[in-house]
Amino acid sequence: MEDGEEQKQRHDDASSCPANITHVIFDMDGLLLDTEKFYTVSQEKILSNYGKTFDWSLKAKMMGKKALDAGQIFVKETGLEGILSAEEFIKQREAILHDLFPWSELMPGVERLVLHLHACRVPMAIATSSHRRHFDLKTLKHQELLSHMHHVVVGDDPAVKHGKPAPDIFLAAAQQFQDPNLKPHQILVFEDAPTGVEAARAADMHVVMVPDENLDKTLCKRADQVLSSLLDFKPSDWGLRPF
Numbered sequence: 001m002e003d004g005e006e007q008k009q010r011h012d013d014a015s016s017c018p019a020n021i022t023h024v025i026f027d028m029d030g031l032l033l034d035t036e037k038f039y040t041v042s043q044e045k046i047l048s049n050y051g052k053t054f055d056w057s058l059k060a061k062m063m064g065k066k067a068l069d070a071g072q073i074f075v076k077e078t079g080l081e082g083i084l085s086a087e088e089f090i091k092q093r094e095a096i097l098h099d100l101f102p103w104s105e106l107m108p109g110v111e112r113l114v115l116h117l118h119a120c121r122v123p124m125a126i127a128t129s130s131h132r133r134h135f136d137l138k139t140l141k142h143q144e145l146l147s148h149m150h151h152v153v154v155g156d157d158p159a160v161k162h163g164k165p166a167p168d169i170f171l172a173a174a175q176q177f178q179d180p181n182l183k184p185h186q187i188l189v190f191e192d193a194p195t196g197v198e199a200a201r202a203a204d205m206h207v208v209m210v211p212d213e214n215l216d217k218t219l220c221k222r223a224d225q226v227l228s229s230l231l232d233f234k235p236s237d238w239g240l241r242p243f
């Protein structure tokens with residue numbers, strides 16, 4: 001944990017920067033880790049059992065949400081209400097995901113960005129709708145890199161009463177930096193999902209979106225910046241030291 005003098009120095013350094021960014025919060029699925037594809041294949045498989053096809057308009061509504069919220073959207077939007085419960089959907093999905101998550105890989109540009117921000121002493125956190133047990137499985141291979149995070153807030157944290165697009169998870173993550181001078185507009189959020197972008201905006205934070213290429217572009221309008229890849233991120237756009 002840093003001392004008050006270091007926190008003050010960072011605020012003084014940031015005061016001349018246009019966006020005044022001092023802290024970063026990362027989403028995880030589809031942003032740090034290439035795990036959204038696992039959710040996609042599991043949902044395609046479940047839906048095919050009912051003779052239906054999964055598409056990106058439904059994916060866009062589910063991604064970034066807590067499991068039960070996503071499950072409720074799935075059964076409603078696919079017309080499976082009364083045939084498949086959200087709870088049964090989650091059970092079937094978990095059976096598939098459990099074997100896939102330990103194979104999770106980093107998204108392009110993640111390692112460079114995390115190591116750079118760490119070297120610049122920018123405090124970082126993760127705010128993921130994923131619950132703790134899945135977080136542990138997904139991050140098995142990435143412990144060293146993720147040890148640079150100041151903290152992690154998962155979807156089943158009691159502080160997260162309402163899932164994304166509510167701001168709860170980002171506000172909880174901001175609070176856990178334990179910096180009494182930190183203001184939401186000093187925080188840069190990285191997200192891949194429309195609901196996550198809305199949550200960051202509702203928390204009054206800046207947000208860079210790195211959407212999947214299949215996502216409808218009209219769902220990306222609410223982000224401050226949209227990138228095809230984290231490899232395109234320029235720290236200086238946000239007053240942070242360049243790579």
Ligand SMILES: O=P(O)(O)OC[C@H](O)CO
Nearest residue numbers: 028029063064128129130
């Ligand atoms: O994108 P995350 O990390 O908030 O997690 C989202 C869900 O687990 C899957 O969409």
Ligand SMILES: [Mg+2]
Nearest residue numbers: 027029030192
């Ligand atoms: Mg995500």
